[in-house]
Structure formats: structure tokens, C-alpha cells
Amino acid sequence: MNQSVIKALGLLDLFTEEEPELSLKEVTERVQLPKPTVYRLLTSLEYCGFLTKTMDSEYDKRYKLGLKLMELGQLVSEQLELRKVALPYMKKLANEINEVVHLVIVNHDEAVYIEKVESTHAVRLYTRIGKRSPLYLGSGPKLLLAFLPDKKRKEILDTATIRPLYKNQIINEIEEIKRNEFAISYGEQDEGTTGISFPIYDYHRKVIAALAVSGPSYRFEGAHLEMIKETTKKSAKEISSEMGYR
Structure with a gap:
């Protein structure tokens, strides 16, 4: 120390x-x-x-x-408030789609999973609250990366140890995420899995978190996939509304 x-x-x-x-x-x-x-x-x-x-x-x-302490205190307060507001909606969503649901935020240059609700399936993803991930891996992290200020996003991608070809792929995906306001990933953090994420906004109309659902890819297909997307989108909107977004 x-x-x-x-x-x-x-x-x-x-x-x-x-x-x-x-x-x-x-x-x-x-x-x-x-x-x-x-x-x-x-x-x-x-x-x-x-x-x-x-x-x-x-x-x-x-x-x-100094005021820096007030800024940090406000940040912690907002995160606690976000978890408190989001958890009932996450439980309801998990009950409706029976897949694991995560709440993901940006912390420094990483994505952090700050809340989680499990599914009841025997085959499911094993993740933990507090998990960290690069902002270019997974639907939740990539959604958060997409909505960062342009300068900050470029800074993160420029310092990331990723192949130029994959970096160009991420840049193209980011434009699509911003346009469609959701992200989807296939096997990026865990092989054979699919993840879908929607943004949560605050009263400043700023993206403060990603509501992410994930599970084995064979359960994310066809009409069931569309149901998961629509239900998750609705839950993200409800949480945003509770956080003051209009």
C-alpha cells in the first residue's frame, strides 16, 4: 500500500x-x-x-x-440511486424473458457490471457484480462506448490493444448502435452466447447505463429474440423515465 x-x-x-x-x-x-x-x-x-x-x-x-469531493459524492449517490431504481424493473424483465439481466456503467475507461438478476435456466451465464470489461467487448460495454463523447471514445480506441481490422469493425458498429439505440453481440465475452443492450438515460438526456440481457445463443433466435429485444427496450425506457428522462 x-x-x-x-x-x-x-x-x-x-x-x-x-x-x-x-x-x-x-x-x-x-x-x-x-x-x-x-x-x-x-x-x-x-x-x-x-x-x-x-x-x-x-x-x-x-x-x-474542495468541490472535487462533492463531485465524487454526487457520482456515488447517482450510482446508488440508479441501482435502487433499476432493480425492480430488472427483476420484472428477468421474470418475463428468463435470461440474466445486467446493469452496466462506465468507470474510467472500463465497463463495470453494478447489478445483476439471474435466470432460472440450468444453462446460464455465470457472471458477478463488480465484473469489469473493456468498452469494446460485449453489447453493454459497446453501447456505452458508442454514447461517450467523440473525443473520449477515440482516446479509448486509440490506446486499446486491438487489431486495426477489428478497430474498424468496432467503429462501424458504433455508428449502427447510435443510429438504432441498441447493441447486440455474439460470443464476444463468452463463446456461444448472445447479448443485447439498450441505453438508460437520465434527466440530462445523457446515457448513464446499459440494460443488458444475455444467454446461450440458441435461446436468442427468431420470434423469441424479437420478444427479448422489445421487452428489454421497454424496461430500459421505464428505468430512464424513473431517472427523470423525458
């Missing part, structure tokens, strides 16, 4: 409702570290936006929690 990071983040716990602002001297006294070390840690936290510095005078410089 990186002790400098642990020490720096530990300083944030010193700021409370009773003491929202602290001076360098006050922080140093509380953590019992050398003053130059504390100053370096505080400066790093300020640089990253976790702290902000106020100056009552040239000789009285104080620190308080």
Missing part, C-alpha cells in the same frame, strides 16, 4: 462540521507528522481539488474541503 496516499486521504477526515476549516499548524498538531510533510500532503490534495485554501490574511492560510 502507498503510505503517502493513505496519509494524504487521512487528512480529509480531520475536517468536520464543527471544524470545516483548519490551518497548517492545526493539521500538523492533530496528525503528529513533520510540518514539511503535512504541507506537502495538503498541497497535493489542494492541487487535486480535494481541498481548497482560504486566506484571511497573508499570515493566516486555512484549508477546507
